[in-house]
Amino acid sequence: MLEGERVILRPLEEFDIPELASMANDEANFEPMQRHVLNSTSELVTAVQENNLIEEDRFTLALVDKESRRLIGSVHVYPFHTLYSIPEIGVYVYPTEERNKGYGFEAAALITGFLFSTRPVPKVYMLTNSNNTFLVSALERYGWKKEAIMRKVFFYAGAYQDYAVWSLSRSSWDEVRCLPELARLCSCL
């Protein structure tokens, strides 16, 4: 379990699945810049029963509001490329009213620190919609570098969308993790 100031990241349990599937599949939670992938409740339950969605090179964690203990999202880690071991992270805060409050930032910082602490990787990746200026400004502020634009790589909102490939190197992480807001968050690592 990873505990920040306002969020907790923990393995998914079977009792999380109905709520997670409900949030992830709720049309009200989709925005033009968010990919919409329907999740099957039964497949999620089977996967959680099998291994809690935790494997060596990929896992999914529940993103929980620390104060209310309410499940509000999920954090995903998987290989950026099938041949290479560099991890990519994905953070989803589903209820629209819980977005832009810093939950996603905390979750991303915790999982990034966790990956650099536990794996001999030189960097981590994150993909963003090129138009997501809110996220892009945060990434730039905390040492992430844009490496490429993958053209027409995802289909949603009726069209193929470009996605930017962002990476954070271990050396950049070592610098930014000393910033007060990150040092506080990552004290558990």
Place this chain on the structure above:
Amino acid sequence: MMAHSGGLEMLRGDVVRLRSFIPQDVPDYVKRINDPGRRTVRRFNPVSRSAVSAAYGRDAFISDDFGLLALDLSDRPHIGYGSWRLASSAVGNIEICVEIYDSADDTVVCRGDAYGLLCRHLFDNRPVERIQLLLHPGDSVGRDGAAGVGFEREGILTSIVFMKGAWRDLELWSVLRVLREELDHA
């Protein structure tokens, strides 16, 4: 473009052809892949002959998310290979690779011809809009061959592969269906 000869799937280009592996290719393929002096395309990952033979026995190296074809010249078989694979489970885009074993055979024309054959085959048979390719920054043959068939450089993935004792960069290139169709018309 696509021909079937004695059960052998074949893609014919101007100077090269890509075809299904036959059993005689397998030992040579394993030897080439395990050659320490190999001009590595993307990474060096030794393989066992038994594992490769077993994989060949399963599906002849062609499945839904992966394909490996032998690359021939008109007068010489198996001078390299062409392959495709799903680049990531999260991103449903396809990546191709062409490796020509000997530098004397590895020309812009051969590489470009092979890239073009793979792209046309994949665009004709799969609902993908984008095909990607990773190249070493110093691979001028690959760069020129890819650019000649419509690929464009999307950026550089730094420190993505561990090879020869260090993390190395790779260039990310891609070709879009719409651009490829324009090129075919031209």
